[in-house]
Amino acid sequence: MSAIRLLVLGAVRMHGRAHGYQVRNDLEYWGAHEWSHAKPGSIYHALKQMAKQGLLHAHEIAPSTAGGPPRTEYEITEQGTEEYFRLLREALVTYDQHGDVKTAAVGFIVDLPRAEAVALLKERTLRIEQWRASVLKDYVPEEGTAGLGHIGEIMNMWVHTADSEAEWTRGLIRRIEGGAYTFADEGEPFVGVLAEGEENPYATGERHPGDAH
Amino acid sequence: MSAIRLLVLGAVRMHGRAHGYQVRNDLEYWGAHEWSHAKPGSIYHALKQMAKQGLLHAHEIAPSTAGGPPRTEYEITEQGTEEYFRLLREALVTYDQHGDVKTAAVGFIVDLPRAEAVALLKERTLRIEQWRASVLKDYVPEEGTAGLGHIGEIMNMWVHTADSEAEWTRGLIRRIEGGAYTFADEGEPFVGVLAEGEENPYATGERHPGDAH
DNA sequence: CCCTCGCTAGTCAAACTTGACTACAGGCTC
DNA sequence: GAGCCTGTAGTCAAGTTTGACTAGCGAGGG
Numbered sequence: 001m002s003a004i005r006l007l008v009l010g011a012v013r014m015h016g017r018a019h020g021y022q023v024r025n026d027l028e029y030w031g032a033h034e035w036s037h038a039k040p041g042s043i044y045h046a047l048k049q050m051a052k053q054g055l056l057h058a059h060e061i062a063p064s065t066a067g068g069p070p071r072t073e074y075e076i077t078e079q080g081t082e083e084y085f086r087l088l089r090e091a092l093v094t095y096d097q098h099g100d101v102k103t104a105a106v107g108f109i110v111d112l113p114r115a116e117a118v119a120l121l122k123e124r125t126l127r128i129e130q131w132r133a134s135v136l137k138d139y140v141p142e143e144g145t146a147g148l149g150h151i152g153e154i155m156n157m158w159v160h161t162a163d164s165e166a167e168w169t170r171g172l173i174r175r176i177e178g179g180a181y182t183f184a185d186e187g188e189p190f191v192g193v194l195a196e197g198e199e200n201p202y203a204t205g206e207r208h209p210g211d212a213h
Numbered sequence: 214m215s216a217i218r219l220l221v222l223g224a225v226r227m228h229g230r231a232h233g234y235q236v237r238n239d240l241e242y243w244g245a246h247e248w249s250h251a252k253p254g255s256i257y258h259a260l261k262q263m264a265k266q267g268l269l270h271a272h273e274i275a276p277s278t279a280g281g282p283p284r285t286e287y288e289i290t291e292q293g294t295e296e297y298f299r300l301l302r303e304a305l306v307t308y309d310q311h312g313d314v315k316t317a318a319v320g321f322i323v324d325l326p327r328a329e330a331v332a333l334l335k336e337r338t339l340r341i342e343q344w345r346a347s348v349l350k351d352y353v354p355e356e357g358t359a360g361l362g363h364i365g366e367i368m369n370m371w372v373h374t375a376d377s378e379a380e381w382t383r384g385l386i387r388r389i390e391g392g393a394y395t396f397a398d399e400g401e402p403f404v405g406v407l408a409e410g411e412e413n414p415y416a417t418g419e420r421h422p423g424d425a426h
Numbered sequence: 427c428c429c430t431c432g433c434t435a436g437t438c439a440a441a442c443t444t445g446a447c448t449a450c451a452g453g454c455t456c
Numbered sequence: 457g458a459g460c461c462t463g464t465a466g467t468c469a470a471g472t473t474t475g476a477c478t479a480g481c482g483a484g485g486g
Contacts, residue, residue, distance in 0.1 A: 002472080021435050031352070035310075042473055044436065049471080071435060097248075097312025099374070106367050139244070149403060150394040154319050157381055161312070164377030168370055181363040190362060215442080234465050255443055257466065262441080282449070282466055427486100434481085443472070454461080 003036045003100040006091060008046045009084040010108050012056060012076050014191065019061070019071040020044050030107065036100035047074055055080035088112065092120040095128045095165065106172075110190050114176060114183040121173045125166050132162040216249040216313040219304060221259045222297040223321050225269060225289050227404065232274070232284040233257050243320065249313035260287055268293035301325065305333040308341045308378065319385075323403050327389060327396040334386045338379050345375040 011026040012018050018026075020043060027038045051058040056074040076084070089112075091105035109117050135158050145152025175181075182190060224239040225231050231239075233256060240251045264271040269287040289297070302325075304318035322330050348371050358365030388394075395403060 004472090019435080024435085037473080039474060040436075041438085041475075045472065097310070099310025102370070103367055106370060107364060109366075110363050150323050151320060153322075153385060153388075154316055157315070157319060157385075160381045160384075161377065164374065168373045171373075172366060172370075175366075217442090232465080237465090250443080252444060253466075254445075254468085258442065282464090284465060429485090431483090431485105432481105433483105435479090437478070438476085439474100440476105441472100441474075444470085446468090446470105448465100448467070450464085452462090452464105455459085456457100 001087065001090065001101060003098070003104045004038055004042050004046050005050065006084070006087045006101065006104050006108070007032055007036060007038060008043060008050070009055065009076060009080060009087065010104070012074050013081065013084060017073050017075045019073045020047055021071065023047065032104070035103055050080065055083050089120055092117070093123045093127065095124065095131055095162070110181055110183050112183065113185040117183060118173055118176055121169055121176070125169050128162050128166045128169070132159055135159060214300065214303065214314060216311070216317045217251055217255050217259050218263065219297070219300045219314065219317050219321070220245055220249060220251060221256060221263070222268065222289060222293060222300070223317070225287050226294065226297060230286050230288045232286045233260055234284065236260065245317070248316055263293065268296050302333055305330070306336045306340065308337065308344055308375070323394055323396050325396065326398040330396060331386055331389055334382055334389070338382050338386070341375050341379045341382070345372055348372060
């Protein structure tokens with residue numbers, strides 16, 4: 001799974017109703033054009049595709065108020081909301097090497113109830129441990145990695161990365177269980193998008209991490 | 214960058230001359246269909262594309278000896294070799310979140326001279342530290358991550374991951390400097406492909422890590 | 427008043443990826 | 457000896473991603 005659908009669904013959902021450029025701006029605001037690789041083309045494509053699949057509802061709108069071609073506004077459907085949560089849960093639970101999906105998922109985690117977030121993260125640690133075990137079982141011979149030569153370094157790297165991920169996940173679980181942050185079932189929801197006309201403080205040509213791709 | 218070009222160039226290079234199915238088999242042997250996402254379509258596409266770009270030279274060959282359509286054999290060109298090393302060096306040096314590229318690069322690292330491998334890995338640690346610093350500088354306000362709410366967890370995760378990566382890289386550097394493994398400028402090169410007709414011990418329907426994508 | 431510049435909003439072709447499909451040969455069974 | 461399975465070798469359409477491009481409007485300068 002790439003992170004784009006999750007990001008776009010999440011952005012549209014926060015707005016209630018949004019056109020492509022607004023979504024694009026949110027992603028830029030979130031820095032997602034850097035840590036994910038969300039280019040305009042992908043965003044517009046995702047919007048159209050998801051509209052075709054019934055995840056979004058497209059309203060044809062007159063030429064924009066501020067120059068440029070006519071724009072389409074999108075609204076998330078019930079089906080789209082389901083898909084959003086499906087993607088979010090999947091992203092939180094599965095251990096793969098796509099950092100952008102994980103980043104997006106953490107950004108949206110407060111859309112879930114606190115208890116579910118914790119449960120999903122615990123499932124995540126479980127899966128990481130299973131993956132770790134299967135690396136050792138399937139790839140590493142009984143005599144250890146010595147016989148593999150430098151290829152053993154790959155398994156070494158995988159195990160090291162998995163351990164680090166598991167450790168981070170457990171830390172996050174502790175903080176959430178300890179009462180940190182505000183989740184979907186509790187008070188004021190977190191608002192992470194730019195209102196119409198609001199200025200993006202990060203829109204300048206500033207350097208950001210992730211530029212080094 | 215995706216890992217496919219690096220993997221395909223590396224496989225063809227080891228064989229001297231190889232047809233698509235052979236490359237495909239090597240990648241399966243390496244488990245790359247699991248930890249990278251190298252599907253047949255991508256492999257054949259990469260071969261054709263790189264042949265068009267002059268990185269590989271294509272020999273049209275008569276119908277195969279063992280059924281199936283006629284096959285094309287590829288040989289790496291000088292330009293392709295240059296590109297291979299360019300990709301390999303880039304993969305070793307740059308810190309991004311694509312685990313498959315890193316895995317492929319570690320697998321091919323012994324194609325470089327030992328001293329260069331160490332230099333590249335040191336550059337890698339440097340870049341990781343720079344990235345880490347720029348996360349803190351650009352994304353985290355002076356008062357710390359507290360004001361960011363749960364979004365602060367993203368930066369926390371990035372820093373944690375970066376530290377873990379840097380630590381692993383330093384460990385690898387130590388082992389290589391300590392004389393481990395056999396590099397390009399030293400003795401027998403490592404052979405990591407299946408000879409024509411050799412059986413792939415991993416070709417069974419066995420489970421492997423990475424299946425959980 | 428015209429010209430350029432930057433912002434808004436989005437399109438497009440080319441490249442790449444995915445998953446399913448084709449087609450042929452040999453061997454095995456019934 | 458017909459049907460069927462496995463292994464070999466690769467194609468194809470559909471979906472996705474990329475990077476460059478278009479086009480309208482308003483502000484500001486000369």
